[in-house]
Amino acid sequence: xxxxxxxxxxxxxxxxxxxxxxxxxxxxxxxxxxxxxxxxxxxxxxxxxxxxxxxxxxxxxxxxxxxxxxxxxxxxxxxxxxxxxxxxxxxxxxxxxxxxxxxxxx
Numbered sequence: 077x078x079x080x081x082x083x084x085x086x087x088x089x090x091x092x093x094x095x096x097x098x099x100x101x102x103x104x105x106x107x108x109x110x111x112x113x114x115x116x117x118x119x120x121x122x123x124x125x126x127x128x129x130x131x132x133x134x135x136x137x138x139x140x141x142x143x144x145x146x147x148x149x150x151x152x153x154x155x156x157x158x159x160x161x162x163x164x165x166x167x168x169x170x171x172x173x174x175x176x177x178x179x180x181x182x
Contacts, residue, residue: 096159098150102166105146112139129180137177143170 091099091106112135117123123131136143147167154160 094159094162095150096154096156098152098154098159098163101146101149101153102163105143105150108139108142108146109135112136132173132177133180136173140174140177 088099088103091103093099095102113125113131116131116134117125120134147163147170150163151160151167154163
């Protein structure tokens with residue numbers, strides 16, 4: 077990979093190839109997670125990029141409704157079986173993470 081490679085364009089290509097017409101929504105979903113993770117790391121000098129209960133509560137739980145909205149947008153846009161399977165796997169992970177975060181929250 078060249079130093080001049082457009083990383084944003086590569087990411088968009090990845091989302092498009094993985095999720096087809098749902099790629100734009102999945103890009104937004106992952107962008108939200110990246111932003112929230114960066115804010116969490118910047119706001120807590122003890123934080124790392126490892127998922128732990130504190131990070132899950134800070135990053136995922138407050139944003140879950142918006143994450144779900146992006147997921148549903150992707151789900152309604154996807155028009156191929158392979159992309160649908162990928163999205164379903166992602167959805168299973170997110171639902172599991174949500175259950176864990178709710179248990180940890182209280």
